[in-house]
Amino acid sequence: MKYAIDALTAERKEIVDKLQKQDTYRNRNLANLKSIDKALKWLNMLEKNSIEDAGQFDFLRLPFKENCFASYRIMCDNESESIQDLEDENIELFPDDIILKRK
Numbered sequence: 001m002k003y004a005i006d007a008l009t010a011e012r013k014e015i016v017d018k019l020q021k022q023d024t025y026r027n028r029n030l031a032n033l034k035s036i037d038k039a040l041k042w043l044n045m046l047e048k049n050s051i052e053d054a055g056q057f058d059f060l061r062l063p064f065k066e067n068c069f070a071s072y073r074i075m076c077d078n079e080s081e082s083i084q085d086l087e088d089e090n091i092e093l094f095p096d097d098i099i100l101k102r103k
Helices: 002-021 026-048
Strands: 057-061 072-076 087-093 098-102
Touching: 002 026
Parallel strands: none
Antiparallel strands: 057 098, 072 087
């Protein structure tokens, strides 16, 4: 992943240099710069969290329910069917939040 980050960083530097020197393709260069910045943020986040193979994960978006103030809570069931054994993990999620799930 380091190679991709380094390549995009070098490309970003070239675009910034072009933007400083000329105005001919300014809109296209600005669009490319935004795209590279977005990709670099994702790649850095994935590398920071040691996520090497994106194919091993699914993105799950939490749905909106009727009550717009509802939230989701992460619970540990302690391998029990009893409600009394549930432990709240103090992680509160909201509709439209995304969970990264390992396949």
